[in-house]
Amino acid sequence: MLTTKDARDSYLAAFEAVEASRAVAGWLAPIRKAAIARFAEVGFPSLRNEDWKYTDVSPIADTEFRWAALNERLHPGSLEPHWVGGTDVHRLVVVNGRYRGTLSSVGSLPRGVRIGSLAAALQDGADRLQAEFARLADYRGRPFTALNTALFEDGAVVFLPPETVIEWPIHVLYVTLGSAEPVVAHPRTLIVAGANSRLTVIESFVSLGDAPCLTNAVTEIVAEDGARIDHYKAGQDNDDSFHVGETAARLGRDSAVRSHVVTLGGRLVRNEYHAVLDGEGGDCTIHGLYLLNGRQHVDNHLRVEHGRPHCTSREFFKGVLADQSRGVFTGRIYVAEDAQKTDAKQTHMSLLLSEEARVESRPQLEIFADDVRCTHGATIGQVDDEALFYLRTRGLDADAARNLLVYGFAEDSLQQVRYEPLRRHLEKRLLDRLPQAVVRRDEL
Amino acid sequence: MLEIRNLHAQVDGHEILRGINLTVRPGEVHSIMGPNGSGKSTLSQVLAGRETYVVTDGEVLYNGRNLLELAADERACEGVFLAFQYPVEIPGVSTNYFLRAALNSVRKYRGQDELDAMDFLKLVREKARLVEIDDKLLNRSLNEGFSGGEKKRNEVFQMAVLEPALAILDETDSGLDIDALRIVADGVNKLRSPERAFLVITHYQRLLNYIVPDHVHVLIDGRIARSGGKELALELEEKGYGWLEKEARRVEPVSA
Ligand SMILES: Nc1ncnc2c1ncn2[C@@H]1O[C@H](COP(=O)(O)OP(=O)(O)OP(=O)(O)O)[C@@H](O)[C@H]1O
Numbered sequence A: 001m002l003t004t005k006d007a008r009d010s011y012l013a014a015f016e017a018v019e020a021s022r023a024v025a026g027w028l029a030p031i032r033k034a035a036i037a038r039f040a041e042v043g044f045p046s047l048r049n050e051d052w053k054y055t056d057v058s059p060i061a062d063t064e065f066r067w068a069a070l071n072e073r074l075h076p077g078s079l080e081p082h083w084v085g086g087t088d089v090h091r092l093v094v095v096n097g098r099y100r101g102t103l104s105s106v107g108s109l110p111r112g113v114r115i116g117s118l119a120a121a122l123q124d125g126a127d128r129l130q131a132e133f134a135r136l137a138d139y140r141g142r143p144f145t146a147l148n149t150a151l152f153e154d155g156a157v158v159f160l161p162p163e164t165v166i167e168w169p170i171h172v173l174y175v176t177l178g179s180a181e182p183v184v185a186h187p188r189t190l191i192v193a194g195a196n197s198r199l200t201v202i203e204s205f206v207s208l209g210d211a212p213c214l215t216n217a218v219t220e221i222v223a224e225d226g227a228r229i230d231h232y233k234a235g236q237d238n239d240d241s242f243h244v245g246e247t248a249a250r251l252g253r254d255s256a257v258r259s260h261v262v263t264l265g266g267r268l269v270r271n272e273y274h275a276v277l278d279g280e281g282g283d284c285t286i287h288g289l290y291l292l293n294g295r296q297h298v299d300n301h302l303r304v305e306h307g308r309p310h311c312t313s314r315e316f317f318k319g320v321l322a323d324q325s326r327g328v329f330t331g332r333i334y335v336a337e338d339a340q341k342t343d344a345k346q347t348h349m350s351l352l353l354s355e356e357a358r359v360e361s362r363p364q365l366e367i368f369a370d371d372v373r374c375t376h377g378a379t380i381g382q383v384d385d386e387a388l389f390y391l392r393t394r395g396l397d398a399d400a401a402r403n404l405l406v407y408g409f410a411e412d413s414l415q416q417v418r419y420e421p422l423r424r425h426l427e428k429r430l431l432d433r434l435p436q437a438v439v440r441r442d443e444l
Numbered sequence B: 001m002l003e004i005r006n007l008h009a010q011v012d013g014h015e016i017l018r019g020i021n022l023t024v025r026p027g028e029v030h031s032i033m034g035p036n037g038s039g040k041s042t043l044s045q046v047l048a049g050r051e052t053y054v055v056t057d058g059e060v061l062y063n064g065r066n067l068l069e070l071a072a073d074e075r076a077c078e079g080v081f082l083a084f085q086y087p088v089e090i091p092g093v094s095t096n097y098f099l100r101a102a103l104n105s106v107r108k109y110r111g112q113d114e115l116d117a118m119d120f121l122k123l124v125r126e127k128a129r130l131v132e133i134d135d136k137l138l139n140r141s142l143n144e145g146f147s148g149g150e151k152k153r154n155e156v157f158q159m160a161v162l163e164p165a166l167a168i169l170d171e172t173d174s175g176l177d178i179d180a181l182r183i184v185a186d187g188v189n190k191l192r193s194p195e196r197a198f199l200v201i202t203h204y205q206r207l208l209n210y211i212v213p214d215h216v217h218v219l220i221d222g223r224i225a226r227s228g229g230k231e232l233a234l235e236l237e238e239k240g241y242g243w244l245e246k247e248a249r250r251v252e253p254v255s256a
């Protein structure tokens, strides 16, 4: 056990050690310094922080995570169950925050496209990447993003010049690999989609090994004017592990970013998603699904900022909570004064399978324009008796009927996954997790 | 096959069924008519095993067994089927997906082998043709966004796949256009057999032109006020329920 102050100090010490040993590009050093200074100042968020009111991070602060050793041995076969699609996928592997070229396979790419290691790309001094890096992810406001910014070693980069279309999906598999001791990783990803480019990117997070891990991920997504991005974040960490992550997106004029944030694992998970609609006609859709049991705690924290007129945003989140699990959903929609004709909609639906499961649902609207359409809705419910009866009159026993209804509730969200191999993969994972999530017969 | 004796049932403390007697033999088609709120759906839901209804008196024998003892799914496995007046919408679950699970659960109960995906697909095609239901509909979320007629057709389709021994159709004809009515009735008629019985609840004589019943019963205030042959339906069409309701009220004090 560490006191909070000790915990903070251990990260500061890690920074000193890393800083001394690595060659940091000139432009990056001040950013890292500013980030660690910010973390030193604020430390881990407490429950008094309004944004963290329902999520207690002390299990993270109290655990002494080790820096992962370099080049841990990892059998490629152990990654196999986590891949989706066939050979027509660009595959990237990031292990404990470090890009692993030998485990990755990137197919042939159009001119000017860069897909691979972020560190290498930053080192090569690509101006565009430098200009975008750490611009969206909020290391001043978010302690975990500050830590990631100060401590990240590597991660993935996707850079598409204007008018480029990448047909194959890009699948980044982030592995956090604990051995005997708890391990922390800070993977960092930057996706820049030039004007009118198109791509599909899947981010899968898994934890392998026996010890609990902490994955503190940051992904920045830039959609230039007219770009179209399908983005998926699939959290499949094991149930002892922690995940805190920020996805930060900026949408240019007439661009569209469509994300789906699926959480099917992890002991304590915080998914932050910050989108800024930065050009007229931008269209941001964020779907989400979480399925929890045991004592899992998942917090989806969204902020969509309408900065320009005529933009559309949609947030559709669904959660299934069994046992003593806990879900938190915060959806903040901010509409700037001149963002007229904003069309924003948000829903959060949760299904409680036990008396002890809890969910907090917090829609937060901050609207400074007057000609807008903003709606939000939240439902918290149990399995519908009439639907249960209907299925039972067809011959399904109570457990099977209940299972099917829960599956249907979640599948309704997964039907929005447009890349079919991923949808099938997630459906399978969903089914794997269901039996435990179902209330026993005697509780009916 | 089905023997209902003095059946009384309540919901939330209100007595809805107040002494129903009815005997159905294999191969027969019984039609139940009656004004809104008289208890027709309540009767069908009690027979199908809805737990929100409390049976306070009487008994129901099905093939000699106490039906009321069985859970809804056991009744289904024993061959009881209810086509709902208001089929339930279930997002994220397609008809085909759930029906395969249901059929296999029923087959397992009956000691038959489970159907694999191929055999099931063959069966679905055959039955879909029978009730002229669109394949696409069967792969969409169950009843979600279906038109009224599509929902009813889907009920008959499910019946055709599950091949029950006793089928209860609760106003399966309402919401159907003339063509759909004929198709659904044809579907039912093709399923008619010496072993299978039907309880057909309807408000309209026109359905009974297609599905000709052996017996017609009129349910009023939770009791069967009159039984007769198919000509009773014609009489009701002409005279309405008023005269039977008056009669029923007259006997009320005696049996209350
Ligand atoms: N939960 C309840 N509490 C009180 N009364 C109820 C409840 N549910 C149903 N009822 C009443 O029971 C009566 C019988 O309803 P039922 O649905 O069986 O009628 P029905 O004959 O099927 O009518 P319809 O022809 O309109 O379909 C109605 O008067 C209805 O209002």
Ligand SMILES: [Mg+2]
Binding pocket: B040, B041, B042, B085, B170, B171
């Ligand atoms: Mg009715």
